[in-house]
Amino acid sequence: MIDKTEKRIEIIQLSDINLQTLHCPFCNSKNLKKSHSYLRKIADLGTKDLRKFLEFESIHIKCKSCGKIFPCQREGIVPGLSISEAILDTILALYYDFGNSAGMIRRIMERLYSVSLKDKTILRWIRTYGKEYCRKNHKKYKENIEQYSGIMSLDGTFPALELNPTGGAKIPHIKKKQVSYLQLTTLPNGTLLAIWDKAKPNPK
Numbered sequence: 166m167i168d169k170t171e172k173r174i175e176i177i178q179l180s181d182i183n184l185q186t187l188h189c190p191f192c193n194s195k196n197l198k199k200s201h202s203y204l205r206k207i208a209d210l211g212t213k214d215l216r217k218f219l220e221f222e223s224i225h226i227k228c229k230s231c232g233k234i235f236p237c238q239r240e241g242i243v244p245g246l247s248i249s250e251a252i253l254d255t256i257l258a259l260y261y262d263f264g265n266s267a268g269m270i271r272r273i274m275e276r277l278y279s280v281s282l283k284d285k286t287i288l289r290w291i292r293t294y295g296k297e298y299c300r301k302n303h304k305k306y307k308e309n310i311e312q313y314s315g316i317m318s319l320d321g322t323f324p325a326l327e328l329n330p331t332g333g334a335k336i337p338h339i340k341k342k343q344v345s346y347l348q349l350t351t352l353p354n355g356t357l358l359a360i361w362d363k364a365k366p367n368p369k
């Protein structure tokens with residue numbers, strides 16, 4: 166992640182896992198010991214001017230009864246991901262519940278939560294975790310996802326027009342470069358969000 170801004174940074178240390186509370190997923194034994202571990206730092210949902218990270222010990226545990234080694238799951242952490250479950254859930258909600266394109270999701274994540282992502286990374290996570298998200302939230306899952314934007318309906322009555330250069334809106338006889346764009350979208354909490362370009366001085 167590249168941080169070109171001067172946002173504040175907060176790193177939250179997650180507490181150690183109490184081995185006493187765990188049992189072996191293979192034989193159910195409570196006779197466990199730490200096998201190996203390493204320190205991990207992942208991004209979490211921040212705020213407009215605060216980048217937030219979670220730091221924790223990623224632990225593998227060895228069962229002394231059956232000898233098997235297994236990773237220790239942590240609440241709020243998705244195995245193998247460099248972002249927290251809160252970020253993943255927000256991305257999936259912005260996509261499936263509110264119909265945002267990957268480009269729009271990238272902007273929202275950076276501007277409101279100070280999480281820097283690439284469009285293709287967002288799309289990869291949507292492909293990987295979308296099915297499970299839709300099943301859990303009783304949504305119709307769309308297998309064949311595309312980057313979509315343009316004119317979309319927010320609540321069925323309010324059309325939004327996106328003139329994002331990467332978006333799909335086709336405005337006849339207007340060069341996209343000459344147009345300042347206004348994007349409207351909704352956030353998971355229902356807030357309506359407008360994002361627009363800074364006005365550029367006339368080159369004349």
Ligand SMILES: [Zn+2]
Pocket residue numbers: 189190191192193194228229230231232233
């Ligand atoms: Zn075991």
